[in-house]
Amino acid sequence: MANITTSKKDFKYFCAQVKYYVREFGLGDYEINFDHKDFADEGEPLCNSIAGVRENSNSKAATFLLNKDWSDNESPNEANLKRCAIHEVGHLLLCDYYFCAINRFGVTPDQITTIEHAVIRRLENFILER
Numbered sequence: 001m002a003n004i005t006t007s008k009k010d011f012k013y014f015c016a017q018v019k020y021y022v023r024e025f026g027l028g029d030y031e032i033n034f035d036h037k038d039f040a041d042e043g044e045p046l047c048n049s050i051a052g053v054r055e056n057s058n059s060k061a062a063t064f065l066l067n068k069d070w071s072d073n074e075s076p077n078e079a080n081l082k083r084c085a086i087h088e089v090g091h092l093l094l095c096d097y098y099f100c101a102i103n104r105f106g107v108t109p110d111q112i113t114t115i116e117h118a119v120i121r122r123l124e125n126f127i128l129e130r
Helices: 008-024 078-093 095-102 109-128
Strands: 031-037 051-056 061-067
Touching (some): 095 109
Antiparallel strands (some): 051 061
């Protein structure tokens, strides 16, 4: 198994892609941070991932993470880094919806519907403004 690591250049590209898709999906209400680190000591679910995001629906903050170690995965080329960025931004896109779903007790149907429609509007804007 080859020792494949992500470079500062890879991290910069990943960050640029995340910023692009955060903007395109209308997620500007979140404070966005980045970290480039080895996930080996992170525990589940990150220890087996090549990228991740830690989001907080209440504080509207998210930290996007890129693993330095890609030894068990494909090379960190632009296509793979872009796919990772889109995937992690997708988690942020659904963060509010997920938060309500896992904390469904005390959440009204109107709250879930409001969040659902916010996601749909963001998707509409993304698709229709292209």
